[in-house]
Amino acid sequence: MTHLAVLPVLIPACAGVLMLLAGADRIRTHRLIALVAALAQLAVATLLVRGAAGGEITVYALGEWPAPFGIVLVIDRLAALMLLLAALVALPVIRYASNGWDTHGKHFHALLQFQLMGLSGAFATGDLFNLFVFFEILLIASYTLLLHGLGAERLKAGIHYVVLNLAASALFLVGVSLIYNATGTLNMADIALRVAGLGAHEAALAKSGAMILLVVFGMKAAIVPLHLWLPATYAAATAPVAALFAIMTKVGVYAIVRVHGTMFGAEAGHAALVAEPWLLPAALVTALAGMLGALAAHSLSRMIAWLTVSSVGTILAGVGLFSSEGLAASLYYLVHSTLIVAALFLLAEVVAAQRGAGADRLQPAPPVAQPALLGLLLLLGAVSVTGAPPLSGFIGKLMILESARQSASAAWIWGVLLVTSLLGVIGMARAGSILFWQVQPDAQPSVAPGMSWKLYAPPLFLFGVGITMVVFASPVKRYADAAAAQLADRGAYAAIVLGSPRGLDRSARPLGEARP
């Protein structure tokens, strides 16, 4: 049995503990461990993607307890892709933070590793309650990362963020236990099998559980009207933390795909497609509201936070189609938007640092020291994030529009997504012209400290991966298509996870008759 599947959880866990053992003051040791761990994580994730690309689903039974009685990690194409994405975002974030942000508080790198552990676990697990546990791990790490650097603004945003997420965690437990009551299992593959065979009465319980989970995941993903916490939180966080958080909303999207796309998908009997009437309208409103928020934003980081909200709406519009084509297009867009938003958050801070007292507020300020370079990079990000040709955002959006062609709500999807692109172009053009052209004429460029390639390399790396996604759009799309097809094939998934039939009558709840 290969142990590769459990490494994405173990590497960050061991790295984090090693840093804690090394002591809080040994920042150079922390940076070294963080870099090695991130590279190892990237290598493992690449291997997992290569393994999963052929269609093989790796099942890792923790403690050798067979599913559905024990907890399993399941690496299919989607999980491997998300693990790779997390590793691709983590590496530049760690490098960027090593320029000095990590000294503004203690244990930055250790907390970041624990957050990665939570992320990897959430992507890899095949058990609904285990998903809750990994959510809590990544949230607890994110609470402290958000507060990194302290200050009244961060504490205020931190209280809102923590309290909201704790309330959402309570709802998560309610939803999970409702589904457990209806199906008698927590294993995702097993739930998918059992939900299909439920009677109308028990299906109602499972459906209410699924809808409660939609609220929980919607909060993590920041779907309107559960998005209000995001702009203030992301704008208050330090740049590397905000960039890492770009993947946090995608955990919510991932969970929606798993639970509502697969477990409560088209073949779920009485509980089939329980989220369908809600997801698509909510997604379209989110895409639009996010862009309007970006237009109204008064600082660059807040604007990017709103663009994150809008990108989640665009992704979920494809997921909300509940078709394999829509899901594949969404996966492509998900990878693109995570990378670009993370790059933009890092870039925003470089811009802010060079504008001196003006920071990243959208008002006249001293000019930046490197207007050509920063302007070009921001233009690159703006073109990507708004979905203008020829970068990854354009291809991703085109795929979503193309997949919506057959849908009954095609007109709505086309209309909303194209209008959000237009609004995005207007908003980014406004922001760019204020940042680079409306300068105070008499002010001299303030030479910011540490203007070096160390600051530019991380966002450039992220943009580079984004551009690679354009050059290799065809293989990436093929992978996304295959991932979506694999998610639709519930039977094969369940057969691999649950193993060959063990003489159990899978249609009946085990020992259900003996229940009190």
Place this chain on the structure above:
Amino acid sequence: MELLVASGIGLVAAAGIYLLLRGRTFPVVLGLTLLSYAVNVFIFAMGGLAVGQPPVVTAGGAGYADPLPQALVLTAIVIGFATTGFVIELSLRARDETGTDDVDGRRPEEERGA
């Protein structure tokens, strides 16, 4: 017994949500705690209500209490304990930093003015 457990969970959850919507950190923390109590009992109830039954399946097929929710509740309690500790520390720190226990960091005089 169903009525007692259900209305008990409902009452505690309602009190928790009421406190959660207050504007000061102390009631909010209490509200979160009450809400997690209610949820813990709810998880327990989702395994079916059984009195005086062992959490073990016997060969005779006699009644048993579902052991899985008990394990889930234990996990939820541990996580809830840790997060409650964290949110208390956070509230104290925010009180220290902003000089008020208002969840939006507003001072009392600003509220009166608003």
